[in-house]
Amino acid sequence: MDLTKLTTERRNPASAHIDTCTTLEMVTIMQQEDSKISTAIKKILPAIAKAIDATSQRLKDGGRLFYIGAGTSGRLGILDASECPPTYGTDPELVQGLIAGGIPAIFRAQEGAEDNPALAVKDLKEHDFSPKDVLVGIAASGRTPYVIGGLQYAHELGALTIALSCSEHSKIAALADIALTPVTGPEIVTGSTRMKAGTAQKLVLNMLSTGTMIKLGKVYGNLMVDVRASNQKLRERAVRIVMEGSGCERGEAEKALAAADGRAKLAILMVVTGISASEGRNALEKAYGHLAAAIRQTLGKASAQEETTHEL
Structure with missing residues (x-):
């Protein structure tokens, strides 16, 4: 496995000496790198819009939206899915998040689980994933076997597949109907994709789910008129x-x-x-x-x- 070819695994020259910086210098470098995230997302707005249109149509026709990922990527999918019912009054089954390793992996890393593509197929089958549904595979590197396995299975069924990664020419992008690839560059701490890549993924997921809910009539003006008044x-x-x-x-x-x-x-x-x-x-x-x-x-x-x- 050659990680040096992955953008998200390269060393960032801007933070090469961050361990010897003052605290103010340290957070300044972080902020300067984070400012690049917006530009990366701006470049893929047409693809995000395409994904929203395709996803909302599937949901109008009775399909569901699934996120699948490992580690940080999986947790971000679960976070986005879990916010839909209280914000938009959706059935919890409409938007779901799956993570390699299952529920324990939400709270504690289950790193080995991401290497098993068959596990994704098992997880999708347990949720009765069908050709009507949408699968968003999330992987900062774009090469996570668990995500690849899920996307391949979804594609074979004829479901809509979307890949969200932060590395150019990723494996999951090649497998999906729609590729969302905000390239955020090397991380401040090499390989720590919970940082810039994770932030970019969160922003894209915000757009995807919010745009889809707007298309489904869950928003009037900018008011969340289907909010579930549960507290x-x-x-x-x-x-x-x-x-x-x-x-x-x-x-x-x-x-x-x-x-x-x-x-x-x-x-x-x-x-x-x-x-x-x-x-x-x-x-x-x-x-x-x-x-x-x-x-x-x-x-x-x-x-x-x-x-x-x-x-x-």
């Missing part, structure tokens, strides 16, 4: 979302939320259009969950009815 902070956020999304006062927002069983999206629709909760549910279903479309359709229908009544 006091989120209940208060839901009230604010209804107030900001509809322009109503707090009392009306709380009343609408109560009638809507805590669903901010439905409450906004009820306040803006004056329809009942049951009518609102039907309107949202017809609009495939998109609040803006449901409002337009409901108000347009009401306007048409008023014109007909006036003519009579």
Whole structure:
């Protein structure tokens, strides 16, 4: 195995003497290197947009989104997946993260697990991974056997495959339908890909999941209208979302939320259009969950009815 060919494993000349620097010099070098991450991501924005469009379409058609990785990459996938239900009210099965070594690897490194490509196939089969689904393989080096095994299996099934790596011409990029490759360069501490590469992966995953949720109608304006009000902070956020999304006062927002069983999206629709909760549910279903479309359709229908009544 020749790691010297991997960008993420090369030595960084900027930090060659970081062990003898002052603390301020040390963090200055880190910040200067971190500033390169944004530029690396900017170069691949068209590919990220393509991945969002393809992923959202799969999910609209009944598919699910899976992240698969080892070590830091696997933990980042799990982190992104776990944030979707509270933020966007999704079923926990819709976006899932798999890591080499399973649950213990989330908290403690299980380094040997990443070398087994068959383990990824086993993990995917246990989750009934299907041709309708999407698999995002995450590996900073782009050569992790566990991730390669998962992508190969997903490709054979006909599922959508996306590769997220930080090294040029990576093995996983060659296996995937869509390659996302923000090349962040050598790390401050050689090979420590939890740093620049990990940050870049986190930012790309933020874009992928957020963009997909927007496409699925989980956002109105920039409000997370499908937020699941499962604690006091989120209940208060839901009230604010209804107030900001509809322009109503707090009392009306709380009343609408109560009638809507805590669903901010439905409450906004009820306040803006004056329809009942049951009518609102039907309107949202017809609009495939998109609040803006449901409002337009409901108000347009009401306007048409008023014109007909006036003519009579």
